[in-house]
Amino acid sequence: MKLFIAIVILIALLAGCSSAPTNPPTESPADLAPNTLRIAAGRSFWQGPMTSIYLHSSTNVWEPLVLFDDHLEPVMKLASAITPSEDGLTWAITLREGVTFHDGSALTAEVAAFNLERLYHYNPVTRAFDPQFARSGEFGDIQEIHLISDYALTVTHLEPIPDFPARLSLENSAMFALASFDEDRGIIHPYGTGPFLYEAYDTQNSILTLRQNTAYHRGVPAIDTVYFFNIPDAAMRLAALRSGEIDVIADVGGVLPQQAAEILAAPDLVLRERQVSTVHYLGINSSEGSLFYDVRLRNALSLSVDREAIATVLLHGYARPAISVVSDLSAQWVIDAGYRFDPEAARALVAEAMGEERPPALILVNSALTGRWPYQDIAVLLQAQLIDIGIDATIETVDGATWTERMRDGDYDIAPHPFTVSSGEPIYFFIRNIASGGANNLLRGYGIANPELDALIARAAVETDASVRRAYYAELQQMMRDADYMIPIWYDVTLYAMHERVQNFVLDVLFRPDLFVVELWT
Numbered sequence: 001m002k003l004f005i006a007i008v009i010l011i012a013l014l015a016g017c018s019s020a021p022t023n024p025p026t027e028s029p030a031d032l033a034p035n036t037l038r039i040a041a042g043r044s045f046w047q048g049p050m051t052s053i054y055l056h057s058s059t060n061v062w063e064p065l066v067l068f069d070d071h072l073e074p075v076m077k078l079a080s081a082i083t084p085s086e087d088g089l090t091w092a093i094t095l096r097e098g099v100t101f102h103d104g105s106a107l108t109a110e111v112a113a114f115n116l117e118r119l120y121h122y123n124p125v126t127r128a129f130d131p132q133f134a135r136s137g138e139f140g141d142i143q144e145i146h147l148i149s150d151y152a153l154t155v156t157h158l159e160p161i162p163d164f165p166a167r168l169s170l171e172n173s174a175m176f177a178l179a180s181f182d183e184d185r186g187i188i189h190p191y192g193t194g195p196f197l198y199e200a201y202d203t204q205n206s207i208l209t210l211r212q213n214t215a216y217h218r219g220v221p222a223i224d225t226v227y228f229f230n231i232p233d234a235a236m237r238l239a240a241l242r243s244g245e246i247d248v249i250a251d252v253g254g255v256l257p258q259q260a261a262e263i264l265a266a267p268d269l270v271l272r273e274r275q276v277s278t279v280h281y282l283g284i285n286s287s288e289g290s291l292f293y294d295v296r297l298r299n300a301l302s303l304s305v306d307r308e309a310i311a312t313v314l315l316h317g318y319a320r321p322a323i324s325v326v327s328d329l330s331a332q333w334v335i336d337a338g339y340r341f342d343p344e345a346a347r348a349l350v351a352e353a354m355g356e357e358r359p360p361a362l363i364l365v366n367s368a369l370t371g372r373w374p375y376q377d378i379a380v381l382l383q384a385q386l387i388d389i390g391i392d393a394t395i396e397t398v399d400g401a402t403w404t405e406r407m408r409d410g411d412y413d414i415a416p417h418p419f420t421v422s423s424g425e426p427i428y429f430f431i432r433n434i435a436s437g438g439a440n441n442l443l444r445g446y447g448i449a450n451p452e453l454d455a456l457i458a459r460a461a462v463e464t465d466a467s468v469r470r471a472y473y474a475e476l477q478q479m480m481r482d483a484d485y486m487i488p489i490w491y492d493v494t495l496y497a498m499h500e501r502v503q504n505f506v507l508d509v510l511f512r513p514d515l516f517v518v519e520l521w522t
Contacts, residue, residue, distance in 0.1 A: 287447025
C-alpha cells in the first residue's frame with residue numbers, strides 16, 4: 001500500500017509540473033463577429049458521414065426525441081409524450097408540433113419513423129445502414145413502426161421493452177431532415193432541428209463552424225456563430241484559453257484535474273465541475289486462451305486497483321471511486337458491489353493460478369485519450385502493482401486507430417478506457433458490453449461468452465415489473481463483480497472552464513451544453 005501511494009504521489013507531482021507548449025494551438029478564424037463563441041475540446045465533434053449522427057450532440061445541431069435528466073431518467077425533447085400500451089408491446093410517440101429542420105421542412109411522424117428505422121438498422125461494424133442488421137439489443141426487437149397521424153406514430157416490439165423511452169435517449173433518436181441523406185441513408189449534410197446550423201468543417205485545422213438558427217422552435221439564440229476546435233493536447237487547450245484564443249474548454253476530459261488550481265487562480269477564468277454518466281474501466285481480454293481467461297487472475301487484477309487513491313491523489317479529488325460497473329448516477333438501480341483494494345489477496349490468487357511462473361501482461365493505452373484523462377499515469381501505477389503481485393506487466397501506447405484495431409483483434413490483455421451511458425437503463429451497458437453479441441464486446445475483443453449472464457440480461461431487458469428489474473440489475477452487477485470481465489475504476493467528474501464573460505454555459509449529465517441559452521457579456 002505504501003509503495004502504491006508513493007508512486008501515485010510521484011506521478012501526480014510530475015503531472016502538475018508539466019509546462020504548456022509555447023506554440024499556439026491553432027489560429028482562430030479571421031474577422032470574428034462580436035457574438036462568436038469559440039469552444040475547444042480534446043477531440044473533434046465532427047464525426048463524419050460514416051457515423052449515425054455526423055456531429056456530436058454537443059454541437060446542438062441535431063436534437064433527439066428524448067434526453068436524460070440528472071439521474072439518467074428520460075425527459076421529453078422533440079417528443080411530447082411516449083406512452084405504452086396495456087400489454088407493453090407498443091409505444092405511442094407524440095411529437096412536438098411546429099418544429100422545423102434547418103432546410104425548412106417539418107418534423108413529422110413520417111420523418112421520425114424514417115430516422116428511427118435508419119438508426120435501428122445502423123450497423124456499427126460496417127458503419128452503414130443495413131436492412132438485414134437490427135440493433136435489437138439496444139432498441140428491442142421492433143416488429144413495426146406505424147404512422148397514426150402527422151405527429152404521432154407507434155413502435156411495436158416482439159416482447160415488452162419497459163425502458164423504451166430511455167433507450168431512445170440522445171443519439172438513439174437523433175432527428176434529421178430527409179434531405180440530409182443519400183440513397184443509402186448515409187448523412188451527406190446534417191439538417192437538424194437545433195439552435196445552430198452546420199456550415200463547414202475544416203479538416204486540415206479541425207475547426208467546425210456553426211451558424212445561428214433564426215427559425216429555432218424555442219426562439220433565436222443569443223450567439224451568432226460557434227466554432228469548435230479540436231486541440232488534443234491538454235496544455236495547449238489551457239494555453240489557448242488563457243491567451244483568449246478560445247472562450248471555453250468543454251467536454252468530458254476537457255480539463256485535466258491537475259490544471260484546476262491554475263484555472264482557479266486566474267481572475268478572469270471560471271472553473272466548473274459536473275459528474276457525468278461516463279465511467280472509466282479496465283477493459284480485459286478474457287477470451288479463451290488469453291491470460292485473463294482465468295477468473296482468478298481477473299479477480300487479482302481488480303484487487304490491485306486502489307480506486308480511492310486514484311480518485312483522491314492522481315485525480316485530485318475530481319472523481320468518485322466506482323462501486324459498480326453501473327454509474328452511481330443511476331441511483332435507483334446501482335448497488336455497492338464490494339470492490340476493494342487488497343494486494344495481499346491478489347498476490348495469493350496469482351500464486352494459486354500460476355505457481356512460480358510470472359506471466360507477462362500487456363497494458364494497451366490509447367494515445368488519443370491521454371490528452372483527456374491520465375491513462376498513461378494509471379497504466380504506470382497498474383504496472384507497478386501487477387509486478388508486485390507477480391504479473392510482469394508492460395505498457396504499449398499506440399494511436400487511436402491502432403488501439404481500435406488491436407482491441408478488436410484481441411491483441412492486448414488490459415486496456416483502460418471510458419464508457420458513457422447515453423441511452424437506456426443499466427441494461428444498455430450490459431447489452432453493449434457484456435452480452436455475447438454486444439457491439440463493444442465484439443469490437444473491443446473482450447471475449448465475454450457467459451450463458452448465465454446472457455440469460456439474465458435477456459430477462460432483465462423485457463421485465464415490466466420495475467422491482468423485479470431492479471433485482472435483476474443488482475444480480476448482474478454482483479455477477480460482474482465476481483467475474484471481473486470489466487473492472488470499474490472511477491466515475492467521471494468533468495471539469496470545464498471558460499472566460500468570465502461567457503454566461504449560462506452549463507454541461508448536462510451527458511456533457512452536452514444547451515447553447516441556446518449561452519450569452520457573451522461585453
